[in-house]
Amino acid sequence: GAVVSQHPSRVICKSGTSVKIECRSLDFQATTMFWYRQFPKQSLMLMATSNEGSKATYEQGVEKDKFLINHASLTLSTLTVTSAHPEDSSFYICSAREGRENSPLHFGNGTRLTVT
Amino acid sequence: GENVEQHPSTLSVQEGDSAVIKCTYSDSASNYFPWYKQELGKRPQLIIDIRSNVGEKKDQRIAVTLNKTAKHFSLHITETQPEDSAVYFCAAGPPGRRALTFGSGTRLQVQP
Secondary structure (H helix, E strand, O other): OOOEEEEOOEEEEOOOOOEEEEEEEOOOOOOEEEEEEEOOOOOEEEEEEEEOOOOOEEOOOOOOOOEEEEEEEOOEEEEEEOOOOHHHOEEEEEEEEOOOOOOOEEEOOOEEEEEO | OOOEEEEOOEEEEEOOOOEEEEEEEOOOOOOEEEEEEEOOOOOOEEEEEEEOOOOEEEEOOEEEEEEOOOOEEEEEEOOOOHHHOEEEEEEEEOOOOOOOEEOOOEEEEEEO
């Protein structure tokens, strides 16, 4: 089945620094990837849709200058949390769908970010 | 945009009993309805999905029903086991390759 790989799985950083999270589709090409954020005991909230070769589409309330998304190839999307603050601490999960319409959404393992 | 509501937020059942989780959605254009199981600290795992041209789908102890007229769909787990304990999320997806909208989740606890 389709596999989505995400790294790192866990990262601790100091306030003010930037953190990059990578998301790769290992056995399929993903023209679109989705970045979700999940706070403890809450649901998955869509942050942005990453489009290969073009700008990402951000959900309302998500700062595009703070959460930089780059989708440079059909198998790789990156999310960079810039100038991280403690309130950015969360579980970030990327996901991707295979090429066909309404194909299942496959999730990466997630990245637990802790900002101190 | 799409809005998905999920009930109940927590559900405790005895081993062997059935569990039912219900979701409603708002966008009549949505045509894809997956269910995910998430264990603590792990990624959501797809357990079953249904498309709008089907009213019911079953996979062993798990079944999903869809009522497009009423815009609601349900997950049924029969003969529950302790390993079924997890958080379950429903989701609704519009046509094409757009993102899914998730429900708020149901924490299922199966008591041995």
